[in-house]
Amino acid sequence: MKITKLLLAVLVVSLSLSFISCSKNESNGKARLQVYLTDDPGDYDEVLIDVQDILVNYTSNENEGWESLNNVKRGTYDVLKLVNDKDTMLADAEMPTGKIEQIRLILGPNNYVKVNGSTIKLETPSAQQSGLKLNIHQDVTGDIIYKLHLDFDVAKSIHQTGNGKFMLKPVIRTILEAAGGTIKGYIKPDSIQTAILAxxxxxxxxxxxxxxxxxxxxGLNPGTYDLHFLPSDTTLAKQVKTGISVTIGKVTTVDTLKLK
Known part of the structure; x- marks a missing residue:
């Protein structure tokens, strides 16, 4: 596709990529956290987990400072469908920069296991009904997307008692990683809206x-990019900045571009 045709298509492209692209004013220097649920397989037909909330603690106090993430997708998930590198997004929310100390996964009452065609309720110990605490202890940087993978180990999380009941004591491994890098910059005059293509x-x-x-x-993969700038004012020239290097977990700031 020629660059001259890209100006017509850029709005559609921008909307489809809105989860990885945003303006300076929209970012506010905050990081973005996406929480995914995945699973190690277990010997059951189905394991249904009722996710109701995800809390984050940015302090070292385990009893105070908990905040709910925005946009948590509450509902019941069959974790056995999330094996072999499959996952599902539980939340996508902005968060302050700094350090995530812990998260707490809050489960509802509708947790079940299906064995040999029979659906059996999973009992949850009272000590875990306030939510399962998971240690993170990792720094996050502004303007970067982070993915937090909750790796649910079914085999270790479900225990059958002597009277035939099934107990749910979740064993979850957490993996927090930056999802690519970021390019940011500024254009003058700031009154001219400009399309930027990476x-x-x-x-x-x-x-x-x-x-x-x-x-x-x-959310850009590491590597080198060229930035094409297409001003909405067609009397101004299109411009290109080449050799923009992107690193995972880093923000690459581009020199201010002056339209002319």
Whole structure:
């Protein structure tokens, strides 16, 4: 696709990539946390887990400072469908920069296991009804997307008692990692809205529009990119900045571009 045609398509591209691209004003220097649930297989037909909330603690106090994540997708999940590198997103929310100390996974009452065609309620010990605490203890940087994988170990999490009941004592391994890197910059004059395309080789990888001069493109794979700038004012020239290096977990700040 030629660059001259990209200006017509950039709005569609920007909307489809909105989860990795945003403006300077939208970011506010915050990080973004996406929580995914995955599973190690177990010897059951189904294991249904009722997820009701995810709390995050940015302090060292285990009893105070807990905050609910926004946009938690509450519902019942069959974790046995999330094996062999499959996962499902539980939350996608902004968070302050700093350090995540712990998260707490809050489960509802509708937890079941299906064995040999029979669906049996999973009993949860009273000590865990306030939520399962998981240690993270990792720093997060502003303008970076992070993925937190909750790896649910079914074989270790479900125990059958002598009277035939099934107990749920979740064993979950957490993995927090940066999802690519970020490019940010500024355009003058800031009154001219400009389309910015991040291009790698022949491919347009991501795109966005400037807002009040600022732009931000998140979630880029590591590598080198060329940025193409297409001003909405067609009397101004299109411009290109080449050799923009992106590193996982880092923000690459591009020198201010002056339209002319």
């Amino acid at each position: 291009i790698q080789g022949p491919d347009t990888v991501a795109s966005t529009f400037s807002l009040s001069g600022g732009y931000l493109i998140k």
